[in-house]
Amino acid sequence: MTPRRAPKTSKDIAVVGWAQTPMVRQTDLTEAQMLLRVITDALAPLGLTRADVDFTCLGSCDYITGQAFSFVTNLDAIGAWPPKRDSHVEMDGAWALYEAWLRLHEGDIEIAVVTGSGRSSTGDPALIYPMEMDPYVLAPLGADPVTFAALQARAVIAAGLADERSMAEVAIRARGKGTVEELLAGEYVREPLRRHDLPPVTDGAAAMVLAIGDRADELVDRPAYITGFDHRTECHNPAFRRLDDSPSTRIAAAEAGLGNGRVEVAELQAAFTHEELLLHHVLELDDDVKINQSGGALKANPIMATGLCRIGYAADHILDGGARALAHATSGPCLQQNLICILEGPS
Amino acid sequence: MIACAVVGVGQTQHSKRRLDVSLGGLVREAMFRALDDAQMTMADIDAVVLGKAPDIFEGVMKPELYLSDALGAVGKPMFRVHTAGSVGGTTAVVAASHVQAGKHRTVLAVAFEKQSEGNAQFALGSGRGASIGAGGAFAPFLRAYIHRSGAPEHIGWKVAVKDRLNALKNPYAHLKIEDISIEKVKNSPMMWDPIRFLESCPSSDGACAVVITDEAGAMAASRTPAWILGTSSRSEPLGFPGRDPVRPQACLQCAEDVYRQAGITDPRAQIDMAELYVPFSWLEPIWLEAHHLAPEGEGWKMVDDGSTEIGGSFPVNCSGGVLSTNPIGASGLLRFAEAANQVRGTAGEHQVDGAKVALAMAYGAQNQYFSTWIVSNSLQPFG
Numbered sequence: 076m077t078p079r080r081a082p083k084t085s086k087d088i089a090v091v092g093w094a095q096t097p098m099v100r101q102t103d104l105t106e107a108q109m110l111l112r113v114i115t116d117a118l119a120p121l122g123l124t125r126a127d128v129d130f131t132c133l134g135s136c137d138y139i140t141g142q143a144f145s146f147v148t149n150l151d152a153i154g155a156w157p158p159k160r161d162s163h164v165e166m167d168g169a170w171a172l173y174e175a176w177l178r179l180h181e182g183d184i185e186i187a188v189v190t191g192s193g194r195s196s197t198g199d200p201a202l203i204y205p206m207e208m209d210p211y212v213l214a215p216l217g218a219d220p221v222t223f224a225a226l227q228a229r230a231v232i233a234a235g236l237a238d239e240r241s242m243a244e245v246a247i248r249a250r251g252k253g254t255v256e257e258l259l260a261g262e263y264v265r266e267p268l269r270r271h272d273l274p275p276v277t278d279g280a281a282a283m284v285l286a287i288g289d290r291a292d293e294l295v296d297r298p299a300y301i302t303g304f305d306h307r308t309e310c311h312n313p314a315f316r317r318l319d320d321s322p323s324t325r326i327a328a329a330e331a332g333l334g335n336g337r338v339e340v341a342e343l344q345a346a347f348t349h350e351e352l353l354l355h356h357v358l359e360l361d362d363d364v365k366i367n368q369s370g371g372a373l374k375a376n377p378i379m380a381t382g383l384c385r386i387g388y389a390a391d392h393i394l395d396g397g398a399r400a401l402a403h404a405t406s407g408p409c410l411q412q413n414l415i416c417i418l419e420g421p422s
Numbered sequence: 423m424i425a426c427a428v429v430g431v432g433q434t435q436h437s438k439r440r441l442d443v444s445l446g447g448l449v450r451e452a453m454f455r456a457l458d459d460a461q462m463t464m465a466d467i468d469a470v471v472l473g474k475a476p477d478i479f480e481g482v483m484k485p486e487l488y489l490s491d492a493l494g495a496v497g498k499p500m501f502r503v504h505t506a507g508s509v510g511g512t513t514a515v516v517a518a519s520h521v522q523a524g525k526h527r528t529v530l531a532v533a534f535e536k537q538s539e540g541n542a543q544f545a546l547g548s549g550r551g552a553s554i555g556a557g558g559a560f561a562p563f564l565r566a567y568i569h570r571s572g573a574p575e576h577i578g579w580k581v582a583v584k585d586r587l588n589a590l591k592n593p594y595a596h597l598k599i600e601d602i603s604i605e606k607v608k609n610s611p612m613m614w615d616p617i618r619f620l621e622s623c624p625s626s627d628g629a630c631a632v633v634i635t636d637e638a639g640a641m642a643a644s645r646t647p648a649w650i651l652g653t654s655s656r657s658e659p660l661g662f663p664g665r666d667p668v669r670p671q672a673c674l675q676c677a678e679d680v681y682r683q684a685g686i687t688d689p690r691a692q693i694d695m696a697e698l699y700v701p702f703s704w705l706e707p708i709w710l711e712a713h714h715l716a717p718e719g720e721g722w723k724m725v726d727d728g729s730t731e732i733g734g735s736f737p738v739n740c741s742g743g744v745l746s747t748n749p750i751g752a753s754g755l756l757r758f759a760e761a762a763n764q765v766r767g768t769a770g771e772h773q774v775d776g777a778k779v780a781l782a783m784a785y786g787a788q789n790q791y792f793s794t795w796i797v798s799n800s801l802q803p804f805g
Contacts, residue, residue: 137504138483143476143545144506147787150659158672161657161791162512165477165484165504173501174516180523181423207483211444214482308490308500326497407487412500 088179089291089298090390090418092121093283093383098375101196102278106140109280110152110192117188117282121294125154128284129184132162134171134191135379138203153188160184167191168281168383169344169404169414175285176304185290191380192280200276208408209311220408221273225265227318227409228349232267234319236356239267242348246271249348249373274346279377281384292421299393299400303331303417306404313409321357324403327415328358333401338417340365340392341401342385346372350410354403364401382406386416393420425801426521427640427647428762430460430633436596436747439538440627445480446492449534449629452752453493456530456631459768461644464494467633468526473503473513473533474751475786480539493532505655506786507699509533510630510754511793515653517634518795522653527636534629535749542625542750554614557622557702559788561614563667564704568616570668573707573722575616579607580725581703582621582745588732589742591771596626596747616704621745623701628749630756637801648762648797651779652683655793667789673712676783676794681714684796685804689781690715692804693796695737695764695774696781697757701744706730709783710738732772740764740772754784758795765799779803 094116096102096109104112110133118124131153137145146163155161160178164171168191175187201219208214231237243258253271261269291298307323307330310316328334341364345351351373355366367373369388372381382404389402397420404414432455434440440448449472457463470493472486482488486502493500501520505512510533517531543555567573586602589595599606602620610620640647656672656679658665665671677689686692698709707721715736716724724730730738739745741760744753761782763769769777783794 136484137476137478143478143547144787146504147506147660147790150657150790155657155659155672156662156665158656158658158670158675160655161505162503162516162655163505165486165502170501174519177516177519177523177525180525181519183423203483206481207487209488210480210482306499306501307497308487308495310496311488311490323497406484411487411490 087288087300088176089286089300091284091286091291091294091298093117093281093387093390095281095384095387096279098277098279098377100276102194106135106145106192106194107148107152110149110190110282113280113282114152114188114190117284121284123186123284128186128188130160130175130178130187132164132171132174132189134164134166134168135193136165138206139193139195139198139378141197167404167406168380169386170306172283172383172386173304173306173414176301179285179287185287187285188282190280190282191383193377193379194278195276195378196278213312221265221268223313223408224347225268226313228267228347230318231349231353236319237349237352241352242272245348245351246373249367249370268347272348274372274376277375277377279375279380281380281387283383283387295394297394297396297420299390299418301416302419303333305330306412306414308412311411316409318409321353321410321413324354324357324413327413331415331417333358333415333417336399337361338364338399338401339397340368340389342369342388343367343403344372344382344385344405346376348373382414389418393418423522424524425637425649426518426634427649428632428797429635429640429643429647430456430462431759431763432456432459433594433630433756433759434628436594436626436628436749438596438624438626440536445482445485445536446489448536448627449489449532450492452629452631453530453532456633460633462633466528467494467498467530469499469501469520469529470495471501471503471513471517471520471529471531473509473755474535475507475509476545478540478545479542480536505791507750508754508784508786508791508793510752510756511758511782511784512655513755514632514758514795515655515793518650518653521634521636528639529634530631531634531755532629532631533752533755535751536627537625537749538627557614557617560702561617563789564616564702567668567704567708571719571722576604577707577722577725578616578621578703579604581700581706582607584731585739585743585745588740588772589746592742595742597624617702621703623744623748626747626749628747628752630752630759632755632759632762646766646799648765648799649801650795651798652680652796654679657791660788660790668708669712669718670789672790672792673785676792677713680794680796686796689713690736693779693781694777695740697741697760698738699744699754699757699784700739701748703745706738713781732774737774740769740774754793757784758782762797765797
């Protein structure tokens with residue numbers, strides 16, 4: 076039985092602004108302090124205050140913060156007094172954006188703020204990430220995210236979609252330093268991944284402001300309209316997946332209408348170099364599409380905000396005069412869950 | 423906004439330890455019951471929304487990743503909500519939003535907690551020593567309520583007895599205390615004054631699932647749908663002078679918001695029953711007042727005169743409530759699901775005769791996160 080399709084609505088919802096904290100190896104600020112600043116930074120240029128915000132949705136992760144109910148403190152940052160329509164996802168801020176996008180479609184409110192935040196510096200990824208794996212079969216192995224990424228990198232290389240040289244080139248473009256020869260002279264961290272193929276540890280937060288049609292037009296010259304938005308998940312166990320493919324990305328891109336026109340830029344949440352090459356292939360992006368001009372997750376990887384930042388950079392392209400941009404976010408081992416957001420300027 | 427309704431409800435057998443199932447097995451038990459009730463299969467589901475309380479309860483970070491397979495979400499959108507104790511309610515609200523926004527037609531909302539995997543009291547304190555636990559956090563609010571309202575001591579005992587008697591009529595409930603009595607509650611150990619042991623919720627393993635679909639899907643359902651006439655979620659910060667955790671603004675706003683959406687002007691008269699999130703006995707009169715079901719300071723009188731019993735004029739927590747079953751992440755969704763069952767006429771032995779309109783609410787953190795909905799067996803119950 077084919078899933079029945081939801082009817083489409085014509086309501087327009089746009090990103091009208093966003094802000095991010097300085098992306099640093101370690102911050103002394105708490106998550107609430109980071110959010111306090113970044114929400115103000117996102118609202119102020121629009122002439123908006125917290126009182127103008129009808130709905131908030133925050134994305135963060137207790138295990139990254141190292142505390143149960145960690146997001147409760149973050150209520151201080153959204154100015155929830157009087158109380159706010161509010162929600163929280165234990166997901167990257169990109170999914171918080173998805174919830175806000177749905178909520179705005181209900182049509183009774185105008186402005187939403189979404190955030191993603193995380194301070195990865197306080198923990199050891201090698202200890203934390205195994206805990207997101209199947210607790211019966213995979214977590215007991217204690218394999219860290221670099222190990223799983225290396226397995227996928229091998230599959231991507233075997234499929235002819237990447238090699239160590241092209242991966243090094245991705246790293247050089249993202250970070251703007253080094254030569255292929257220099258990078259390939261480095262030791263493996265997990266073969267075939269070297270230090271340059273890995274993301275940095277980053278503390279940071281991002282906040283984004285959404286507005287519905289008419290309000291968006293009042294607030295900025297060129298709102299970044301969300302014209303396609305979809306996310307999909309896959310089987311969890313990487314051993315049961317084809318790691319040289321990303322079917323959930325493909326479905327999400329099709330449902331978001333990626334093929335309805337050409338995009339000028341693509342911001343892909345690729346924490347490892349081979350992931351960018353795989354996603355580039357799966358999304359069938361033309362060679363002239365500018366990919367991760369921001370430097371991507373290889374340059375700054377604020378866990379729980381990395382995906383939202385991708386959408387922020389794609390929105391910047393529209394706000395600055397571009398026509399169509401693609402943003403991608405991911406979660407889980409070896410790109411298990413993928414989100415695609417298409418942003419377009421006013422026609 | 424697109425009209426939507428609950429067309430399937432399922433829950434697990436709840437107990438202290440469900441050692442017979444994995445996390446995946448637990449959520450599937452609830453999911454299949456909800457799909458069977460809706461006469462659907464996973465192929466009919468367009469998106470899955472999963473809610474649970476802190477991941478530290480089971481020690482699995484972002485378990486929606488691992489549970490994607492068990493929940494049949496592969497190739498579909500899988501969304502994860504976490505709003506503290508209110509999360510089960512918020513899961514229903516967010517799932518409804520998926521449909522109301524016109525972006526998904528049929529959505530499965532699932533919430534669970536398998537508290538036997540860890541130590542909930544330890545987790546509630548973020549693993550720090552000297553955790554005061556939930557009871558310790560709420561006791562001051564309850565004392566403040568008693569002080570303000572002048573309610574007599576036995577009100578808490580009466581709520582505890584009522585909900586445990588109701589649980590005896592609910593085949594899924596965790597606590598089954600056959601010989602429950604005022605004497606027994608009164609003589610149980612004092613835990614966090616004024617909360618006695620038998621006025622406290624248990625720690626449970628369990629899951630709940632509901633299927634929400636759009637108007638056309640609900641009209642085609644073979645069983646009576648529970649139309650979702652209003653949903654709301656509100657949050658407020660922890661503490662500052664002027665905030666009142668006994669009568670939280672966020673709770674009042676949620677109630678007023680759903681009443682407005684549903685066209686309710688006299689909630690006590692127009693609503694037939696409520697499933698309120700009551701993990702400690704005294705919260706029943708507190709929430710009755712914060713939903714305008716009783717005047718301020720007089721909610722306890724509805725308990726005292728038996729109004730909130732199944733045969734009373736305004737039955738509350740006919741399922742046995744959180745006092746009888748508390749898989750924390752699922753406890754909110756259980757309220758929303760039980761309210762749906764009541765208006766669908768499928769609540770079994772704890773059915774309120776002729777229930778047409780029901781209220782459900784869940785709250786989280788220190789009376790800070792609220793989620794509410796109103797369901798009915800009619801899209802226009804008030805003509």
